[in-house]
Amino acid sequence: MDEYRKTAQKVQQALNQDAAFIQPDPFLAQRVLSTSSKKRIYKKSAVILAVVWMLILTSLTAFAAVLLAGHDVKLYEGAELVNLLPDQFQEYDICHRIRQGYVIGGFHMEDDYIAPMDEHDSIALLDENFRVKWTLTDPRLEGCLLDQIAETEDAVYMGLETSQNGWRPALIKIGMDGAIKWLYSGNGSVDLNDFVVDSHGTSICVGSSEAEGTQKPYILLIDSDGTTVEEKRVLSDWPIDSLAAIRLCGEGAQLAGYGDRLVWIGEMAADGRITWQESIEVDETIQTLRLQVNDDGNTVLSVVYSTPSDDASKHIRYYVVTR
Amino acid sequence: MEVVKGPDDNREERLTRMVEQHQSSLLTLCYAYLHERQLAEDAVQETFLRAYRALDAFRGECEEKTWLTSIAINVCRSTCRSAWFRRVNRRITPEEMPDEPRSYDDQDAAELAWAIQRLPDKLKEVVLYYQELTMPEIAKIVGVTASMVSRRIKKAHGYLRDALGKEDHHG
Numbered sequence: 001m002d003e004y005r006k007t008a009q010k011v012q013q014a015l016n017q018d019a020a021f022i023q024p025d026p027f028l029a030q031r032v033l034s035t036s037s038k039k040r041i042y043k044k045s046a047v048i049l050a051v052v053w054m055l056i057l058t059s060l061t062a063f064a065a066v067l068l069a070g071h072d073v074k075l076y077e078g079a080e081l082v083n084l085l086p087d088q089f090q091e092y093d094i095c096h097r098i099r100q101g102y103v104i105g106g107f108h109m110e111d112d113y114i115a116p117m118d119e120h121d122s123i124a125l126l127d128e129n130f131r132v133k134w135t136l137t138d139p140r141l142e143g144c145l146l147d148q149i150a151e152t153e154d155a156v157y158m159g160l161e162t163s164q165n166g167w168r169p170a171l172i173k174i175g176m177d178g179a180i181k182w183l184y185s186g187n188g189s190v191d192l193n194d195f196v197v198d199s200h201g202t203s204i205c206v207g208s209s210e211a212e213g214t215q216k217p218y219i220l221l222i223d224s225d226g227t228t229v230e231e232k233r234v235l236s237d238w239p240i241d242s243l244a245a246i247r248l249c250g251e252g253a254q255l256a257g258y259g260d261r262l263v264w265i266g267e268m269a270a271d272g273r274i275t276w277q278e279s280i281e282v283d284e285t286i287q288t289l290r291l292q293v294n295d296d297g298n299t300v301l302s303v304v305y306s307t308p309s310d311d312a313s314k315h316i317r318y319y320v321v322t323r
Numbered sequence: 324m325e326v327v328k329g330p331d332d333n334r335e336e337r338l339t340r341m342v343e344q345h346q347s348s349l350l351t352l353c354y355a356y357l358h359e360r361q362l363a364e365d366a367v368q369e370t371f372l373r374a375y376r377a378l379d380a381f382r383g384e385c386e387e388k389t390w391l392t393s394i395a396i397n398v399c400r401s402t403c404r405s406a407w408f409r410r411v412n413r414r415i416t417p418e419e420m421p422d423e424p425r426s427y428d429d430q431d432a433a434e435l436a437w438a439i440q441r442l443p444d445k446l447k448e449v450v451l452y453y454q455e456l457t458m459p460e461i462a463k464i465v466g467v468t469a470s471m472v473s474r475r476i477k478k479a480h481g482y483l484r485d486a487l488g489k490e491d492h493h494g
């Protein structure tokens with residue numbers, strides 16, 4: 001906590017000094033008011049648009065109310081929340097449900113401060129009753145655990161960014177006894193965003209790779225022994241900068257990524273060929289996206305847009321892929 | 324005679340107060356992001372203009388500073404996406420910088436500021452924001468989880484280690 005505050009102070013001092021030569025404009029408020037009044041001429045059409053939007057929103061709200069009417073939401077008075085985790089793990093904030101129980105680890109929290117994995121922090125597997133099955137502490141894990149996890153019959157796979165030798169993306173395979181089977185450490189210019197493990201134990205990782213100031217989609221294949229099968233900074237004719245999500249689909253996989261105001265989704269066959277793809281042009285900045293599957297078996301692409309509007313709000317859009 | 328204030332007067336007063344309170348910190352933020360005086364000043368003006376227009380919609384769900392910082396970041400991001408901004412070669416060394424001549428009281432702090440300039444954009448964003456903001460507030464501004472903010476800050480510290488180390492050595 002102290003170190004965070006100390007560093008924050010240093011950074012702030014440095015930035016203040018760097019910008020100290022720019023003096024605040026004493027007439028800025030008047031300038032803003034003057035500019036704003038010039039723009040009022042456009043307000044009439046904005047009002048008409050707003051009315052149209054209100055009508056649309058009112059219809060949607062009514063529709064939502066009809067839908068929600070079928071759901072019964074109960075509030076229980078005097079409900080008690082029981083913390084089941086052993087004391088030493090209560091401060092961790094990553095918890096994944098897997099067949100064997102719960103994998104926890106990642107960050108510990110203090111007030112407003114959330115710290116990534118330190119050298120002595122552990123990853124742990126808890127059983128159904130929240131009893132500790134194993135803990136894993138290893139200096140190579142210092143850094144950050146990613147949100148994604150994959151499991152096979154005999155292992156759990158987790159994505160990391162390790163900090164020991166400069167920041168590097170990493171993938172770790174942990175046996176069901178809590179021992180590290182292998183740890184792949186990648187190149188510092190690569191960001192790994194998502195991964196899956198197929199039925200042969202091959203890990204397929206996607207992300208982006210930076211070279212000469214440009215980002216390109218990136219795919220990495222690691223076999224079940226931890227050996228790199230293939231690594232490539234993908235095809236310059238892809239319309240995107242980064243692959244953000246992957247999910248297995250039959251013998252192949254579905255991939256999704258984004259570029260400058262473009263969402264992309266495609267299907268890749270087992271031999272690496274892109275067999276289908278679709279691009280969606282958007283007029284907002286994309287923060288990230290995820291692929292999931294709904295109850296009907298259709299892929300749902302959720303895209304988080306950053307905050308382009310005047311009131312700095314952000315939102316998520318969901319695209320259902322039906323074929 | 325008593326002057327009765329209309330809604331617009333109140334709005335103007337709020338704007339004036341916001342400008343007085345936050346102009347300096349927003350200038351620092353926008354300059355750190357864009358590293359060009361004129362662009363930073365324009366970005367701050369645009370920030371207050373957007374805030375003024377959205378003033379009635381702001382219900383105080385977050386601190387005013389958090390709200391303004393969010394808008395400023397959006398303005399800076401838009402500027403960075405503009406064709407003109409992207410065409411200009413910004414991969415220059417401090418010696419080559421065409422900005423007005425500057426003198427720094429603290430050379431180490433200047434090196435730290437320069438190191439921050441060279442961070443990848445995503446990392447730069449989180450480092451810039453910790454102007455007395457909590458991690459959840461930073462997360463709200465950047466649009467990611469607090470865990471992700473923490474991860475990026477730690478990563479940024481890794482990049483800045485040399486410059487920060489020098490400060491520690493002297494400090």
